[in-house]
Amino acid sequence: MFRKGALLACTGLCAYALPAFAEQPQPESAPMPPAIPAAQDRPFPGTLKLNVDATDTQHHVMSVHETIPVPREAAAAGDMILLYPKWVPGAHAPEGPIDQFGGLVVKSGGKTLTWKRDTVDVYAFHIPVKSGQTTLDVDFTLLSPITSSEGRVVMTPKMVNVQWDEVSLYPAGYYSRQIPVTASVHLPHGWQIGTALRPSGKSIGDTTTFGTESYNTLVDSPIFAGEYFKKVLLTPPGAVPVTLNMVADKPADLNYTEAQMQAHRDLVKQAVLTFGSQHYKHYDFLMALTDELGGIGLEHHQSSEDSVSEDYYTDWAHSFPQRDLLAHEYTHSWNGKYRRPADLYGPSFNSPQRGSLLWVYEGQTQYWGNVLAARSGLVSKAQGFDALALIAASYDNQAGRIWRPVADTTNDPIIAQRAPLSWRDWQRSxxxxxxxxxxWLDVDTTIRKLSNDKLSLDVFAKRFFGTNDGSFIVSPYRFEDVVATLNSVVPYDWATFLRTRIEQIQPRAPLDGLKNGGYRLVYNDKPNAFVEQAEKNRHRLGFTFSLGFTINKKNNSLMAVHWGGPAFNAGLAPHDVIVAVNGDAYTPEALTDAVKNAKGANAAPIQLLVRSGDHFRTVSIPYHDGLRYPHLERIDGTPDRLSAIYTPRQQ
Structure with a gap:
C-alpha cells in the first residue's frame, strides 16, 4: 500500500545516504585486448599455398590444407594472426560463414601449435610462433549446409560451388591485394570446371592448380564444377573472350537452341556497346541450371555466379522472369567491380564496408540489367514493360515509404542480412x-527530355564506366563524381534531383520516369503476364493489389500481408492459413471468384475461415474494388521514350 508519510521519510533519509553511496568503490569493466593489427599497404613476404578438396559431396564437406609463410616480425612478436573473411564481396554485409568453419589444426615443423580465437573478433585466430618457424601448415573443414534450412547449399551429388573466401585463412596486417596465393582444387572424378582463374599447367588427375594470383583476385574468382557441363564462347574471333560455363542437374537441362544462345551472345554485344569498354582479360558466366544447388546471383570482376532453374532452356516460354539475372551480374563488371563506391572499397575482407551509394552500385545495375535483357532479346519488350509495371505498383503502394527513405535501406544488408521479415512492406528492405x-529510369528519361532526345543515360554509362579500357584497377567513385558526370551530359541540378529521391521520405514512388517515358501506371482486372508467370514459378498466388496478400500455393498460408491493406485491417497476418471462402473449402478459384463477386459498394464482405496455429476464426474483409493488376498504359501524344530505351543499340 502506498503511504505518503513513508515517501516523505524516505526522501529525507536518502538525502543523507547519497553521499556515502557515492563514495563506495564502483566496479570497473575488464580492459579490452589489443586490437587486431590494421591492414597496411605493403607486400606480404611469401606466397600462400591453398589446396581445397571438394570431393566429399555426400557429407557436403570441403577439406582445406593451407601453407602460410611466417613473417619475421610475427615470429619476433610471438603471435601470428590469421583471419577468416568476414565482409563478403557483393553481400555488403559481415556474412562470412564462420559458423560453418571447423576442425582447425595448425602445425609448424610437424609440431602442433595451440591456436586461440580472439576474444573480441571471432573471425581472428592467434597462432603462437617463435623465431625459426618459417611456415604454418593449416588444416580445417568447411561444413557446408546439407539442406537449405541451414543455409545456402553449395555441394550436391552433381555439382559444387567453391567460393575461396569460405575455404581460406589469410594473414592480418596486410592489404589483401598484397598477398599472393597459389590455389588448387580437387574435384570428383571426371567433373569439369568453370572459373575466371586459369590453370598454371596441365591438371594432374582430378586436381587443378591455378596460376598465382593476389588474394583479392582469388576470392573474386569462384568455381562452378559438375558432372554435366557445357562451355560456349559468346564472342566472335578476335574479341575479348566471354564464355558461358553451364553446369546442370541433368544432361537434358543443357539442351539449348541456337536462338536461345544467340540472345546470350547479344547480351554481351549490347553491354559492350553501352559501356564502351571491357575491364577484364576474359569473362566467365558461371551458370548452374539446378533445383538443388542454392540460388545465387553474385558479381565478380571477370565472372559471375548465376543460378537459374533447371528448366531455364527447356521451358523457355515460361522462364523469362529470371532472364535478367545474367544481364544484372554482367553489368556489375563495370558498375561495382571496376567503378566501385569509395566506402565499399576496403583494404581487406575483415574491414567494415559502408553502402551509402548502393542505390548506384545496385540500383543502376538493376536498371541496366532489365534494359540489357530486353535489348538482347532475353526478354521481350512487352515482358520488360510488365515487369516495370509490377515494380512501379509495388513501390508506389509500399507502406514503409512514409517513414523510411531509400538511403537508409542501404544499411539493410548489415541490419537484416536477408533474414525473413514478417512485415517487409512496413520495414522496407x-x-x-x-x-x-x-x-535511374527517371534520370534517363529526364536526360532525354532535356536534350530533345539527343542524349540519354547511355552517354553517362560510357563516360562513367567506359574509362581506361582494359584496366582492371578499381576506380572508386563518390556522390560528387556521379553528379559531375551527369552534368557533363546535361547540365541540371542533379544533386538535388538525386538527394530528393534517395535521401528524403517520399510517400509515393518515383514514377516520373514512366510519365517522361510516355506511359502511366494503371490497374485493371486483366492479369499481368509477368506477374502471373513469376507467381507460377514460385508457387504463389497474388492478391497484392486487391486484398493485400500473397498465398503460398503449397500450403495455402499467407506469405506476405500488405501493411494497412484490407487483409491487414481485417486482422490477417503472415503464416495464417486460409481454410474456407464464404463457407466453402478454399481453392484459388474460389477466392478469385469471391473477389470478383464482392465488387461494388452494395456487395457483401468476403468471409474467410482462417487458421492461426491451432486456432480458427472467421475474418470479414469489406473489400469491393475487384481484382487489380498493374499495367503500363501509353500516354497519347507523348514521345515513346520507354520503347526507345528498350530498343537494341546498333553502334
Missing amino acids: EDYYVEGQLV
Missing part, C-alpha cells in the same frame, strides 16, 4: 535495388 531502378 534492400529497396535501393528496385526503387533505385525507378530513380
